[in-house]
Amino acid sequence: MTVIAIRSLTIRFGGRTLLENADLMLDAGRKIGLVGRNGAGKSTMLRAITGDLQPDGGEIRLAARAKMGVVAQEAPGGETTLLDSVLEADTERHALLQALEDPAQAHRVAEIHERLIDIRADSAPSRAATILSGLGFDAEAQARPLSAFSGGWRMRVALARALFPEPDLLLLDEPTNHLDLEATMWLEGWLARFPGAAIVVSHDRGLLDRAVDGIAHLDQQKVTFYPGNYENFVRVRTERAAQQESQRVKIAAQRAHMQAFVDRFRAKATKARQAQSRLKALAKLPVIDAVVEDAASHFSFPEPEELPPPILAIEKADAGYGGPPILKGIDLRLDQEDRVALLGANGNGKSTLAKLVAGRLAPQRGTVKRSSKLRVGFFAQHQSEDLDHSGTPLSHMQAALPQATIQQCRAQLARFGLNAERAETRIERCSGGEKARLLLALCTRDAPQLLILDEPTNHLDIDAREALVRALADYKGAVLLISHDPHLVELVADRLWLVADGKVTSFDGDMDEYRALLAERARAGGGGGGSGADRAPTDRAARAQARAQLAPLRARLKEVEKLIERHTLEGKLIEKKLSDPETYASRKAQDIAWATTRQAFLARQIAALEQEWLEISEQLDAA
Structure with a gap:
């Protein structure tokens, strides 16, 4: 059964055509990843599907009585507990339970109870609790009000509310942006088991490789469908592009050869017939367009001054915020060639350790020794909230580099793909990806020897993520990485540190072994982000x-x-x-x-x- 059919969809936004006569069909149970460059129109297409945006042409037809689940754009709030908020997302169950309390509905009690049994209302609390647990909320947290949590954690609740009713069609727009690695891995497994259909907009290669069975590529105002996961999409698309270019070159050579014959012998009576024959053949040759590729993203970090090792050493340190320490007995060192990724569930202290390393947090006990010439660049995604929305990337860079010329400021922005036009775009009109590029440019402006990256890819498209990986490979400084993206961790990090149970320890395995460790904990009943102490x-x-x-x-x-x-x-x-x-x-x-x-x-x-x-x-x- 077809859950949704999109035919000849045309969408224009801000004077620009995002989609023109685009088609897409999705059958029940199929999960597809919707991919494309930032600004291609992926989120706009989802808004058209939900009815929040009226398309300029074509039709979107949803199957009769099909339920749609969407992650709300705004984080839920109020004094409702997390568990109750998720339960209320099943509007039918919620309405039936309210009807039972209404004396006017007394004549329908038997009918209501029968329907509650049909929709498994009795198991709803345990199902909701399981989803919340997978997203990082323990039983105590589930009983707390929404107002007690930050916006990022409440967005996890919004995701739980979309997953809980088990809709026929699930729409997810960057669902891993507010998840840690453990919750991301849980979501991958949940989606793989989800019986309904799903359209997932994501730049997370791991999610697109493990949780979907098709890729819809939005490019050049069209949607092209590729069966299989993202890895297969890249392979097939590369092969098709190579074949198209090879055929174009071959046809161009034939055309040039025929045209040369015609130009040479058209005037000769003895060759006139052959020339006319070639003219007819020339007219029948197919026109094959050159493969059109957007300019690849390119990032470039300034080259730092080399320092003798270690650039930083922490000995027997405790770290926290005035109360009991969050991390105890930290012993570590960093050299300039180190590439380290931090593993561990949100709330275990990864950001605390990053702040201690950066010098933004003083140790409660122990010592932190830094090279006197050490410069640290700190990227934190939440810093985008502190940007002046009335300013521009150029004005921010000029404020950060008051002694630099305007040409030097522009050059630093250009290292991260912010060209002359983007550099003078007001922040309020910049995309999330452009803000991330600006933050990268700002935190590396003085060529730091140590770069701390806390979720640097949340708003970068896949091409920009690959550009970041290439830039980090060429970077001559140390990297401390916090990321929910296993693909990024695998490509960037040479060492893994596990932050759990108030300690920082070296993890000797790779990401596959860490994934297996989490799966083992889940099977043992420890949940997705447990400490592992029960092993x-x-x-x-x-x-x-x-x-x-x-x-x-x-x-x-x-x-x-x-x-x-x-x-x-x-x-x-x-x-x-x-x-x-x-x-x-x-x-x-x-x-x-x-x-x-x-x-x-x-x-x-x-x-x-x-x-x-x-x-x-x-x-x-x-x-």
Whole structure:
């Protein structure tokens, strides 16, 4: 059964056409990811589906009696408890229970009870509690009023309210933005089991790889559907683009060859017939457009001054906010080449540790030693709320760099994709992604040796996230990362620190092992974000020993992967230069010879590294 059918949908917004004659069909039980660049119109399309926006053309037809679930744009508030707020989201159950209290409905009591049984009303509290638990709320939190929680936590309640009624069609717009890694992983599992249909707008590759079975790509004002997950979408789209470009080049060569014959022999009587024949064939050749790709996002961090190790060391420190310490006995050090990601559920102290490292929080006990020349860049997503909405990215950068010229301020903004036009756009008109770019530009303006990133990708599209990964790979400083995006953690971090039970400890496994650890806790009844204290000590020790033995191999595997990526990128750049006629006109012969030699060297290196990768992978699989 088709749950929703979208035909010839046209939407214009702000004088710009976002969708034109777009089509999309979704059957019951199917989950699709709606992807596209920031500003392509994904959220606008969802608003049209919910009826909050009137399209300029086409139709959106929802199946008869189909229920739709949507995450509210505003976080719920008031004195209602979390559990009651979620229960009220099932409007039919809520109305039936109220009817039971109404004397005027006494004649319908039997009918109401029968309907309550049909909709499993008796199990509703336990189902609601399970959803809230998965999103990070324990039993005590579920009994507290909404007003006791911050906006981010209340947005989790909004998500729970959308999930609880089990609608026929679920619309989710960036559902992981307010979730930690543990809750994100729980949501992936919940969506995979959800029996209804879902349209998920997300830039979270992990979610799109594990929780959907199709990708709808919004590009060039059209929607193109690709079966499978996001990884399959990237592969198929790349192959199609390559085939299209290859066919375009082939047809162009045929066209040029025929046209040359016609131009040469059109005037000769003996060749006139052949020339006319080729003219007819020329007219029948298909016109294949060149593959149109938006300019790729590019980020670039300023290069910091190199400092002797360690740049920071913390010894026997406790951290908190005046009361009992949140973290105790912290012992760690950071060198300039370190890339560390913090694991642990929200509320365990990750942000507290980040503030201690940044120098924004003094230790309650112990010592924090920093290099005298250490500069720290701190990115926190909530800082976007402190931006002056009447200002522009350029005015913010000028205020942050009062001694810099306007050209220097523009150059720093351009490092993160804020061109001349975007630099002078008022903050109130900037997208979430543009604000995130501005915050990245501001926190790196003085070339810090340590970069602390607290959820840096919440409002970045997938292309911008990949640009951030590439920039961090080239960055010459240390990185401390807090992120709910496993894909980002896997690509950026070389080390993992687990923040739980008031302690900071090294986690010797990788993200797959951490995912397995969380799944094991959930099966044991510990929930998605438990501390893990209930695990058997002997089991924990055995696993830790096994991880320690494999740690060097895993570290080398990641190093090999990064080298392959780096060499491949350099090889593509050289290939692009060598294929450009301008290269031969403007460069010296020895430069071209060096590029050719370098290209061959990189190819040999990549082949050797790929062989090493296969050998290490086989060893790990056999372990």
